[in-house]
Amino acid sequence: MDYATLTSQNQITIPKLIxxxxxxxxxxxxxxxxxxxxxxxxxxRAGKLKDSLGLFAGYKTEVNKVPEEGVWIERNG
Incomplete structure (x- = not known):
C-alpha cells in the first residue's frame, strides 16, 4: 500500500509506482x-479522446439537412 501526504496547499504527489x-x-x-x-x-486515469479513436469504427453516419424544414436527418448506413 502506498501513501501520499496532503500539503498545506491541498496537493498530493501520486506515488511513483502508481x-x-x-x-x-x-x-x-x-x-x-x-x-x-x-x-x-x-x-x-481519466480517458483521453485519442484513447477512444476507433471506438466507432465500422459505423457510417450520414447527416443531411432538409433546407425547407430546417431539420437535420441522421441515417446509419
Missing amino acids: RRNLKLKPGDKVKFYTTKNDYNVVLE
Whole structure:
C-alpha cells in the first residue's frame, strides 16, 4: 500500500509506482472518488479522446439537412 501526504496547499504527489502502473505523465488528468460503502479513495486515469479513436469504427453516419424544414436527418448506413 502506498501513501501520499496532503500539503498545506491541498496537493498530493501520486506515488511513483502508481504513476508508472497507470502510465501517468505530467498534465494527465485523474479522477478521484470514494466507494459507496467505505472511505477508500480510488484513483483512476481519466480517458483521453485519442484513447477512444476507433471506438466507432465500422459505423457510417450520414447527416443531411432538409433546407425547407430546417431539420437535420441522421441515417446509419
